[in-house]
Amino acid sequence: MVLQGAAQRPARPALKTRLAAKGFDGTTLLVLPGLIAVLALFIYPFLYGVVDSLTPQAGAWYENYRRFFSDPFLYNTISATLWLALPVTLLNLLLAVPIAFRVRLMRRQRLLTTLLVLPITLGTVLVAEGLLNFLGPQGWFNRTLILIGLLDTPLRLTNNYWGVFASLLITGFPFAFLLTLSYVTGIDPAIEQAAATLGASAWRRFTRIFLPLLVPGLSVTFCLAFVQAFAVFPSAVLLGAPAGATRVISIAAYSAAFEEYNHSLGSAIAIIMGAVQLLVVLAVLGLRGFFYRGSASGTKG
């Protein structure tokens, strides 16, 4: 038996060891391809866009922003967009989570999953065309309701807030559902069983066990779904009232850039749009920071 003397120990751990302790090692380097790609392809053009937004066609450097925030027709688009995007995103998640929880228990999930995910294949145009027709005054929806006597006159569901809402719901749901389903099923069932034996009802198992474990996934899903809904554009024009209730911020940016051909203002509005989204996303991701992140396995195996 040989015991090593203290003198033989290396005086100081090697650089590699010290870096590893700070989280830098071979694995960390794997961020590089993605980071380089994004830096190279995105950051320069993006800065260019920022500068563009600060060089207005006339006036001081902040003229575009001043104009946006002094014209109610422009700044109201923020609330109009939020008023669409937030409820739709929330509703989508609220639908996706229970449905995913049920589908998780099914043995033959494939058909149902395919059906529920189907809308992502449709594209905004098909959804818009379909909804205009389906929900229109002479569409099957209104006709059916009149036929079974629920309605006397057709409901107006298109070319207003609800038309855009419906299209965002249809296109956003599969997105939320697909991600939620995969996140939900990644959680070890043994954890749920343990909670059940400790007296947790289905509801409490959901709030105390599943929800905290799902927070990282759901918050990312929320953010991505929200960003997608916030950027709504073609359906707001085709299905909504683009001069009225569904005058979303993309329309403002678009018309500045492509109708007035004031690309500088267009960039400014786009950057404001990004900033609003960033606020929401950071708030959500910030909340997530309070929750557990890590392996969703509570067991040895």
Added chain:
Amino acid sequence: ALKAPSSPVTITVADVAGNLALTQAAMERYTQAKPEWASRIAFTKAPAPELPAKLKAQQAAGRVDIDLVLTGTDALAAGLDQGIWTDLSPYKADLPDLQSIYIPQAFKMQAMAKDHGVIVSYYPSGPLIEYMPDRVKTPPKSAEELLAWTKENKNKFIYARPSNSGPGRTFLMGLPYLLKDADPRDPEKGWDKTWAFLEEIGQNIEYYASGTTQTMRELGEGTRDIVVSTTGWDINPRVLGTVPAEAEVGTLAGFHWVTDAHYMVVPKGVSEEKLAVLLDLMNFMLTPQSQAYAYDQGYFYPGPAVKDVPLSMAPEESQAAIKEFGRPQYEAWIAENPLEIPLDAEKLVAAFRIWDERIGAKKG
């Protein structure tokens, strides 16, 4: 004079106005007629507003791969503003004498190109009203009557948001003439009566459609009884079957046509050699034989921008469609009513904005 290229070139044509329906067949004939000039013409299509952005990116990088753009007044004006079109004035000699060959009103519209483009198709457009005769027994004959009619028949009249719709925009530009507004060419200061009229009629309109197609569909399926239209939007949808053939058109007393045209323009950055071919192609397109294709299925009725191109020169199916769905009264209407050129881009955008703020924002 134009010099043929050292070897036949390939030409890329981008259509942002829906113009190829009127001209593609003719252009394809060009490669047959002049194989030593152009070996192939590639056609691409794009929505109008985005094209200038793409051209700017290409020009900033010094690699333009679009040789010819077919555009309406919107992208034409936008491009002029941003300086992306080639000035054709040095090449006037290589083009036909436009004034002598164009229909007079087409030549007026040619001025809008400021020598940076050449009109290829032209039509008087509107504004017209289109209605179903079985549901509208006594169609309104003037703007006032239209307003009165909508009051009695709430939600039965519709027009589309002007910035998304040709007929909508023609209606908007035509109203100041109908209502005898102070300055029909100044939407910001001279359109008081127009805006008041639109606000009032707006009370009887359920909502503003997002496109003309939508208004035509609602007319067809019976949800609405009167919509605004143009000559092309009257004939072509009936040919296609979206609107019943029985639909009728009418005019409002004292109306002025607000005409419309499509232009051939060349982006900056196209090589000299290609430019020669393009100029030759323009010459070719302005021949009556080529122009006759513009009758199409009535989509830009009548279509040709040059004089003396009778329907009989058009292809057989064109002739048949127009015989069946065309309207003999158009000839007289065109002859009897004044023709106006549309607003220039800046004014038009201002009009759209005012419409959105004052009219459109009230619905939804």
Added chain:
Amino acid sequence: MIRDRGLGSKLWRTAVWAVTLLFILNLLGVIATVVTNSLATRWLGTWLPVDFTTRWYFAAWREFQLTEVLLVTFQVVFLVTLLSGLIGITTAYALARRDFAGKRFVVLVFLLPLLVPPLTYGIPLATLLYQVGLGGSFWGVVIINLVPSIPFVVLVMIPFIEQIDPRVEAAARVFGAGTGSLFTRILLPLLLPGMLAALLLVLVRTIAMFELTFLVAGPTSQTLVVSLYYAVFASGVRASQSIDAMAVVYMVTTLFWLILALRFVNPTQIVARAKQSQPAH
């Protein structure tokens, strides 16, 4: 997996199924409307059209030279999905497994492309691509589509990777799996459902990405969405049937991938599946 039998849960279950059914019914209604219209000669305010025809498809096919466009679309989409998957998943792995100084900043860099509308960076980026000679080419379209795709994959995959027990990875390493084998043999199968979800969404987003694609697409590198947008937004008369026909073609293009993906991958993760392979009850 626990199944409840109480009355409350029965009610709840019924409610969930009812909502699901309602959603699916309306969804199918919307799709059927479009498909019917695209096959209609005339359809004006009745339950069904007057007559059926396929001419709108042929017309659209010819007008937009769809054979070529579809081929390009498939190639672009496949490459974008593949590349963003490769780059995005490795990046997500590093971000999920390591905590290092500046990680927040890196995450922000990956967030930005998703938050900022393509409008702001599209034109300068397209200029850049034209300058290096990629504008108008197939690769230009692929590259510009990677900009929003890579961050998307990164953000979606991070929580999935965090869910995986690091001890399983440790075991693989001990038994001689290098980073490559670790990815292909352990992470890939375990992440498959997550990847399916992420890549499917990237695919769909790429097929739908008009703004960026349009800016760099040349005559031979156009994707379907550019044609579709033209059909919808170009001025001029276009029969709604013809637009619907294009929309259906578009849907089938995406549907093809969806079915293909779901054919081979189950979106339910393996943890749940192993314990679930019990008879139904």
Added chain:
Amino acid sequence: MELAGLERAFGAYRALDGLDLTVERGEFIALLGPSGCGKSTALNCIAGLLPLTGGAILLDGKPIHELAPEERGFGMVFQSYALFPHMTIRKNVGFGLAMQGVPKAEAEARIDAALDLVRLKSQGDKLPGQLSGGQQQRVAIARAIVIRPPLVLMDEPLSNLDAKLRLEMRAEIRAIHEAIGSTTIYVTHDQDEALSLADRIVVMANGVIRQVGTPEELYERPNHVDVADFMGFRTRILGRVTADGSMVELPGGRLALPAARGLRAGTPVTVSVRPEDFVASKGEARGGDGLTGTVRSIEYRGRAWFGSAALPDGTLVYFRADSTLPQGAPVILAPDPARTLIFEETGR
């Protein structure tokens, strides 16, 4: 509580194949059996985590197998721990209390007591992922007992603890069992644990129950060769009762075994002996009592030496010796006749 014909199949495989057992209130039952025999499956069925494919569970005469797990109010220590990865140790332990709506102050006190019991008071704010295997297992125990359930199910709760802690925890578990008067079903693979803790021991094999009885009964009189196996009778030798019925003819010799009396001559039998009752000593066989064998391996196990030897026909026997024996040396193996069991071919 009554388990009546419990059945559970996984596909074609029957993990539980008709389990009948009556458990008295307040009893401490140990479930013993080889790995994969269905012990965990039985516990899961009782807890309601696995639906039965047959049979019934009655509590005080009322069927409860249709109840949801959370309505049964049982406590369970999972073989795989199944800790909540996102909760601190305190939260993990306090979860059941929170579900029962125990007031905060009381809950805190009970959590403290439970953590104290499993010697983890100082680790309360760590997450499960930051604990050692043994510590995690102790959290699982604390979590199950802190709610003072009427029925506690424990699936190998001490398997990852060291001997000292194991003994301590064993005592604590028994003490708690008595203090709260709960019924306990305790799965273990350790006969020592089963013998010392349980009121009754249930030995399972292949999804059925082989024997139920008090520790002494099982230890001294296993009624089946499988049970004997499990009770430490490692050596099994196949033999035959001699003509006069008082001896058993085995490879390597014959033994006088009182247990063989009453069996017909020539009956094939299995003789089972514990290693500690099989003493090996140096030397060649002298005939008569004892079997001849050759040492195969020998190892020191504190105090005595234990090893294996081969009989002439190759059967391995496990023996005890008071001093080391060289490998390959011939030995005489003498079992303690009073502690040697004889089973007929049926296993009984």
Added chain:
Amino acid sequence: MELAGLERAFGAYRALDGLDLTVERGEFIALLGPSGCGKSTALNCIAGLLPLTGGAILLDGKPIHELAPEERGFGMVFQSYALFPHMTIRKNVGFGLAMQGVPKAEAEARIDAALDLVRLKSQGDKLPGQLSGGQQQRVAIARAIVIRPPLVLMDEPLSNLDAKLRLEMRAEIRAIHEAIGSTTIYVTHDQDEALSLADRIVVMANGVIRQVGTPEELYERPNHVDVADFMGFRTRILGRVTADGSMVELPGGRLALPAARGLRAGTPVTVSVRPEDFVASKGEARGGDGLTGTVRSIEYRGRAWFGSAALPDGTLVYFRADSTLPQGAPVILAPDPARTLIFEETGR
């Protein structure tokens, strides 16, 4: 292999605090120690799964602690099994072989052999989630040994197996160790296992090594009270050497202990005895040899009775008895002087 001053801290907590050990090629080392003392951490560091925060690992004189785990080529049985949940049992076992590029046919044969060894041949096509706890653990063993690694690390590989299987597997592990001549580091909480398997035993406590030695050395002569604790000396009594230095004054009596000789009179000492060496018999103390106590608990543990008794000052002692004793009865407790250890206050 040499471990030189191995250090690993989790935040402020030092799980390994300077571990020095030299392991010879082909040795079988058992790592023993209480739960949470850093055994798994040490294995993880050796395997390369946890970066060191200090110290070095040398293999044949070359530092290997900078190498990635996959480059070290060791085999490991994880305490948590860490099976690949998406692979069948066969694939799990074959994983290491596939990584080494072993040809298909050979790999299949080796997988079969390994599964056979752990008695799981019939389960090859199941997924880990479909196995019982003990079966999973056996898969983990098979996976580690099938690659015949030069160094095998085993973290409590038998903890979830029943006694019989455990003994069998123990023999198999030792046999494989010898057959492939590998070096084995084996973490266990079972002193029996450590004593019977290992060439040398390392006892750890709180992240440091307490004692290293052969099984006999450790069993007979633990050099620290912690080690003694772990070697089964459950009873610890605090006392004081008497004036004449030949006896030790303890609560409840005094004992003549040869080991006390040589210590100064009045030195405070700890006396450690194993339960089996502490015999209790009925009756009152008669003075002289033996301590007086009261029976606290008693339980049957096959053959003999074991129990605890309280000395007059409340110290608990653990004893053996040949017959049962009533609770509360006064007993005389006499340790075997030759097997009783005495430690000074430092623990040595």
